[in-house]
Amino acid sequence: MKDEFAFIQSLLPKKQYHRSLIKGIGDDAALFHHGDEYDTVVCVDTLVENIHFKRCTMLPAHIGYKALAVNLSDIAAMGGIPNYYLVSIAVPKKGWKDCEVKEIYDGMNELAERFKVDLIGGDTVSSNQELVITVTAIGTVAKGRRLFRQNSKSGDVVFVTDFLGASAAGLSLLLEHGMNYPYAKEQRELIEQHQKPNPQIKAGLLLVNMGVRAALNDISDGIASEANELAEASGKTIVLDYGKIPKHPALGSFSNKEIEDFVLYGGEDFQLIGTANKKNWDQIQSAFHEANIKITEIGYVKNGEPKVYLLKNHSPFILDKRGYNHFRKNE
Template identity: 35%
Template sequence: MEDAFVQWLRDRLPASPRLKLGPGDDAAVLAWGARRDLVVSSDLLAEGVHFDSGSASPQQIGHKALAVNLSDLAAMAATPVAAVVSLLAPREGAGGLDALALCQGLYAGLLPLAERFDLTIAGGDTNTWSGGLVIDIVILGEAHPRGSLTRAGAAPGDALLVTGPLGGSLLGAHLDFAPRVREAIALRDAYELHAGMDITDGLSLDLSRLAEASGVGAVIDLAAVPIDAAAVRRSAKSGRSPLEHALSDGEDFELLLAAPPAEAQRILREQPAGLSITQVGECVAGAGLQGRGADGTLKPLPAFGYLHR
């Protein structure tokens, strides 16, 4: 539903001279007078979809709610500036807490993360209702001096890089991950990057979106995909392979980058910003995804991952 609705919106929203990049990327980009462009994103998290307040603490939920928004800015290599936080709390509370204590706990989780990235919490709205907890954050950032990193710049021959291991985030990492804000800015500072995004819905699905936005195809070297230990633990119970989890679990919040081959080799050699960067494939002419086995055989690869239906 989500992808179809975004396309529907893109076909109908009127053009604006202020809007340099609209719906369909990790964030919007607005012309902002004499200053660098304004980068804006919003993520809404809901009970039963993005968290379970029966097993996750309010502090963990608050941290995640802000972290996913910061990850959108990281995808664009933007510097965080401010956020507006809206809470829709269950009238009777949740997780053994009344509504007031629940909202206070959410802020206890998100404020340390805001402080870490020098982000101003500028306000928001709070209400109660008869349903589950909902938290929505609008985040504002300043574009990188070299321009915003988008999904649309990859070219045939570009190497595809990821900044860390993938899969198994539902075992806990999705609640306490560190968004790659500083790492993205450092990479944009030092290297030529053609395209980028964060991995939120699974490597294969998100790569298909980057490839489509760039008008290219993509090949994933299946043996090269870095697999998190949590994906191995999930595999023991799910009946799916660790690789399948790494390709499709989502909420890894690592960066997926496309870079020219020589620049990619420099990144891999230097391993900047304390990252463990891996090349997982390359962009090719054409369309669609392919998986390459250890013997070099290419087969079509479905773009599968988390979809809002």
């Protein structure tokens, strides 16, 4: 696939049959009317062996944990509460033991228990070469409280939750040394972020419950890519200040160049990037402080072309969508 974004554009349905549909293709998850209090949010994500994970970097339980986390992160980016998930798994006829496949489900279950999500269905099939796992997650969003990517307005604060760069740094360590290396404590922290990322469900809910206008996107492909998605969906220019982006404190042993790569283009941090009305910013900061979730102002939105500018050493340059290409360097 040369350009996934253009390809998805070409698939956009030309008509819509159901008036209950609020948001189809083009955000983190789809949204449709449910009852009087809630809307339903649904998303699906696939992890492919040797594309999204390698067996030398992830235990089966990590693969399961992450396959569900990716989806819960999409629900977080819509401000939703996850309720259910379905798992479709294609397992190669050789190379995977039944007990290892069971461990994949155990990994999902560990995360599901934390967020009280029920496994309600799925499909188990054979494949010839690679394990492919697809998770569908279904949740609810309070009616009318929609944190769409298109909500950004000129003057908004751009923010990000927690720290960036940990997952990509963890992956680089795993690819260099494998899983059984005697890692230092800080390195293990980075690896943990890669193998068992934490979807920011509570952060999305906080914003929904405050009732503020906000645009939100989860950082699965790197902040460069996700900031561009916000800019494009909202038709605005986003300006980010590299100095303000919170780099994970355990990145200290990497070079500045590596840290920049991890922070800007290293995906799978599953933090949330968003924009909110400047006048709500103090209130948002207080609420996040009270909930003990780190949130940082990293830039602003202005009228202009849907592009992202990065200020670095006081010089702006265009931050393109390059994003994160899984294992590209290693192939």
